[in-house]
Amino acid sequence: KAGVTQTPRYLIKTRGQQVTLSCSPISGHRSVSWYQQTPGQGLQFLFEYFSETQRNKGNFPGRFSGRQFSNSRSEMNVSTLELGDSALYLCASSLGDNQPQHFGDGTRLSIL
């Protein structure tokens, strides 16, 4: 069974640009969550989607957005990139509530 796949693995952008990251969940998983991970920080929750609906959102500015498609694949978008957006962005999928989340290996985003 294939795991969670995130593309691209690495990305370099400059300030002011926008970026779209992609996540393909494990087959059959309908919940997809996104996290930001930076050195010295834990995993910071961005948002969660379930059956194409955003169910929960973390404390990030509106520049961070996402969506989920009918096949459960998800994308997140960050507009007007700032230096502080440099991070590892992780996607996790699960069957549903109170089920373990399974993570991809992330997209490493560097802002110059």
Added chain:
Amino acid sequence: GESVGLHLPTLSVQEGDNSIINCAYSNSASDYFIWYKQESGKGPQFIIDIRSNMDKRQGQRVTVLLNKTVKHLSLQIAATQPGDSAVYFCAENIRSGGYQKVTFGTGTKLQVIP
């Protein structure tokens, strides 16, 4: 507020010894807890979980203990091996308003000394 914290940011253990990684959580309504292992360059990997109606759960070489009275969670790794070197995160789940919220701790780095 809701938070999950770890007592020890770095833990060094001798190969073959047992490791204990601790985690404190603040939300007494959390009903599901998970431990993850993250190796360099990879995403967190599920290790073991426990629901709030249990106080102990065992896996292969790992045991999770839950003490709801003091809101404490621990991960025990038996016969620690070099391959266990990684950052370990605890996470708590709470169901609120029709959805679940997952909060992760800041992580503990486990260093195994050969």
